[in-house]
Amino acid sequence: MMNLKEISDLKSNYLHEMFKIMNFSEKEWEVVNGLNLFRYFKKGSYLLRNGQFSETSYYVIKGCLVSYYKIDDEERITDFYAEKDLFTPSCITTKKPSTSYLVCLEDSLVSIGNPENEKIMLDNFPRFEQLCRISTEKSLLKQRIEFDQFKFASSEERYINFAKTRPSLLRRVPQYQIASYLGLTPQSLSRIRRRLLKVEVKSENIAV
């Protein structure tokens, strides 16, 4: 659990970062401060459910969210959102209710985006549009690279790649959820981990 001091520090760091990127004027700064951007959610909170319509995006300042959908009552993990990751609901583009869930894996401090905030930002800073476009283009490319890597990787390579690119999640996320995210059964993920551990012990390069 985060205490009030920590939350307050995280908020002001976030605004400070935003200030640097956007190069705000005094007036713009006031507008942003008035936006009521922050939300704090307890572990286990549902931010979105199958069948709900939502146009709220979540930028994770601290914490971890997981998105999944259900097939035959089984969770299929589509992604994890930790520090500096942005979740955008499909509803914004499809204009239909969500088919997936978004849940807090940890107590999480997030900054929210929604059509009202967006309108205020765009009316006050037209250059915000460009920032959004560039950030969306970056997300598109990142996802493209992940997809390509996933497609051509063996199960073992997928796990190694995940461990390399998102090492903090290895500690924070239950193993069965990592397995689902990687499109593996929990059993085959266990086998892969045992095999890798043996290799590491042999090479005296023991994982901590």
Place this chain on the structure above:
Amino acid sequence: MMNLKEISDLKSNYLHEMFKIMNFSEKEWEVVNGLNLFRYFKKGSYLLRNGQFSETSYYVIKGCLVSYYKIDDEERITDFYAEKDLFTPSCITTKKPSTSYLVCLEDSLVSIGNPENEKIMLDNFPRFEQLCRISTEKSLLKQRIEFDQFKFASSEERYINFAKTRPSLLRRVPQYQIASYLGLTPQSLSRIRRRLLKVEVKSENIAV
């Protein structure tokens, strides 16, 4: 091969569509007409190679492109771009040379985007920025859905899904390239196709 009449009709249809979407004024229309947007490439032309730096995007008006990268001299197909698909090079975001190739599978008429065109468009129509953002958001979601479907699908489901969502490519693309795109060997794709054909013959629902 397309003849001059066909190319000219395709161009004017494309501009007409763009005109409707953008709701151009007379002056804006002149700007767009002066942009020199169109290129015609013969089958087999390379539009991008590993190691090249390019910020040119290609919107396919007619034809088909394929993007791939090479691992141990083997082509790994990342995507196909047919009518109304847009290819954007990773260089734009990474500012590094491309790691993949882009080749024409058919004679292709495309409309190009590059930083110079983009600047002219943005200077003349600021609302173009928003159109770009919305279109990038749509691409992001489309890719997200494809990725999720791919991750949780069996080989057979992947093929069926491809055949459903991009039926015209089944006829236009060599089977070994479809196999690579689906992350399968050509042999397993053949097996899947034979199995599906049997099912279809049994149910008297014969594919054409």
